[in-house]
Amino acid sequence: MLENxxxxxxxIAAAIGAVIAIPLPFVGPLVGAIVGGGIGYxxxxxx
Numbered sequence: 001m002l003e004n005x006x007x008x009x010x011x012i013a014a015a016i017g018a019v020i021a022i023p024l025p026f027v028g029p030l031v032g033a034i035v036g037g038g039i040g041y042x043x044x045x046x047x
Contacts, residue, residue, distance in 0.1 A: 013040020
């Protein structure tokens with residue numbers, strides 16, 4: 001579905017961030033997805 005490796009890594013990191021943030025009451029899944037996507041994007045660009 002995602003041919004671009006940067007987009008694939010960012011989407012995976014955003015999904016992981018959203019799942020991890022669900023049980024935390026002060027961080028919602030949307031914020032977790034944004035943070036996870038940002039981390040995935042910046043770590044993929046470092047390579």
